[in-house]
Amino acid sequence: MIKNNPYFQIIILSLCSFLSVAAHAANQLESVRIWAAPESTRIVFDLSEAPDYTYFSLDGPNRLVVDLKKSATKVALKNLENNSKLVKGVRVSKSPTKGDLRLVIDLVKPLNASLFSLPVTAPYGNRLVVDLEDKTLTTATAVVSSTPVKTVTQAAQSSRDIVIAIDAGHGGDDPGSIGPSGVYEKKVALEIARRVSSKINDTPGMRAVMIRTGDYFVNLNKRSELARNSKADLLISIHADAFTSPNPRGASVWVLSMRRANSEIGRWLEQKEKHSELLGGAGEIIQNTDNEQYLAMTLLDMSMNSSMAIGHSVAGDILKDLGGVTDLHKSRPESASLAVLKSPDIPSILVETGFISNPKEERLLSSSRHQENIANAIYKGVSRYYHNNPPADTLLAQRGGASSSSAKSTKERTPTAYVGSSTSSNVKHKVSRGESLSAIAQRYRVHMSSIKQANGMKSDVVQLGQTLVIPQS
Structure with missing residues (x-):
């Protein structure tokens, strides 16, 4: 009799609809990727929607706790590939707020953390990125x-x-x-x-x-x-x-x-x-x-x-x-x-x-x-x-340039230079694409003002194909 009651059916349908909407509304954590660099580690959380999150650090042991609002996951975090020397692993912990997802990143030692979200950019969807870096690292080195x-x-x-x-x-x-x-x-x-x-x-x-x-x-x-x-x-x-x-x-x-x-x-x-x-x-x-x-x-x-x-x-x-x-x-x-x-x-x-x-x-x-x-x-x-x-x-300069062949003179090392016919003490240079007056002066180890004076130039601008007299010191 209850099953045939129209009010009961309406209540059941409403409840199912509510549960369906609630399940759909939850932001799903779809995957987690760990990228280890020599002095840092990046963890990427792939999500179905843009993340709403907060985070804080704990010590004894060292952890970074990330709370994702209205989120859930079915990802087996124990099976994550992890070659990081800074991160022990990622796990789920009980959230103090119902419906939120608490993720705990277990750290080897205290680390500086930087978190930011990224929008949908093919081939990826919404992401939350966690960058972790050693606190003792003060300058970046290659x-x-x-x-x-x-x-x-x-x-x-x-x-x-x-x-x-x-x-x-x-x-x-x-x-x-x-x-x-x-x-x-x-x-x-x-x-x-x-x-x-x-x-x-x-x-x-x-x-x-x-x-x-x-x-x-x-x-x-x-x-x-x-x-x-x-x-x-x-x-x-x-x-x-x-x-x-x-x-x-x-x-x-x-x-x-x-x-x-x-x-x-x-x-x-x-x-x-x-x-x-x-x-x-x-x-x-x-x-x-x-x-x-x-x-x-x-x-x-x-x-x-x-x-x-x-x-x-x-x-x-x-x-x-x-x-x-x-x-x-x-x-x-x-x-x-x-x-x-x-x-x-x-x-x-x-x-x-x-x-x-x-x-x-x-x-x-x-x-x-x-x-x-x-x-x-x-x-x-x-x-x-x-x-x-x-x-x-x-x-290489001390050894005279090429180690497998005889050393070359300055004129031979400069493909665009050739001996001028007007004087024996000057060299002529034809301006190639991308060259500037300062670069040419540096190549021949002379002052820009000397080149300008020798060529009657009033500005520092050179033109492609222009031939310049390079005064030799």
Whole structure:
């Protein structure tokens, strides 16, 4: 009789509807990922909706407690992959508030914690990110390759190695581009970066530092910061290109442009870099206007002009060797406004090793043999440039440049210079793309004012193809 009562049926239907809405309203924790870097750990909580959360730390033992409002989970947290040296594990604890989800991160020791949420960014949904860092870590340092640092003899104590920072693009939450068969750009980039680093470390007078050595994300600002802290002479960022169609192919080398890229693929790269920052981090390149203000001020500095000129020259040398082992998308350096290239004091280039969106090149980039060929081409271009143009305070400069061939004169080390016909004491220089007056003055070790005086110049502006008389001291 009760079952046939219409009021009873209405109550049951209402209750079921309420339970269904309540279950649907709960934010679901769908997965947890732990990314371990050498000196920090990132934990990513994937959620069905944007998180509403609070957190606090406890000691004895050390824990970070995160409360997710109106949330639930069925994730088996005991089965999480965890290779972190800072985090013991993640577990669920009883929440003091009904309907909330309390997560406890058990820590090895006291850590600095930074928490932030990230919006839906394909291929990921809503995320809560927990960044944990050792409290004793006061300055960021790049991870030096395991090859021992080469020592110098007593007679050369004042000289140093040329330091090359190798940046494997993407990593961790940010896979980069994904090929047609599922190959991740971040894995290809890391493999090639390791090979380049090894070759540099095997070269007397040169040393490599790797910006990342494993599968974790490094924010774009920090990549340049790590290179700077290692006193790098050059930053090489290694990637695998992609496009909206599978047709484009070939390797390319990119240098900084002060303006937005003027090619379709360049604009695609700029957009992809912003997308990567949203995938892998808090988007500080996009959000931190102070960085842009700092950049705007320093772009006027001579060091930026010099860095851009050197980067352009190195890019040209690398392209010569890449063309011998793979197709080139463009035979000259291309330019785009990419954050990883914007360090004003470090020459920086970005090497796209091929189009991972092209099925044939995806197969090549997955091949160890092709990775070795690409790495060797990058190494040879960098090595040739610095053997021909060693900074004055380095071992290579003390040894007279190239170690495997006879030392070259200053005129021979400068491809764009040739002996002038008017006087025997002056040299003429033809201005190449990307060069500035300050960079040319630094190359020939003369004052800018001397070049201006010798050429009757009233400003510091030089034109592509212009021939300058370089007065010799």
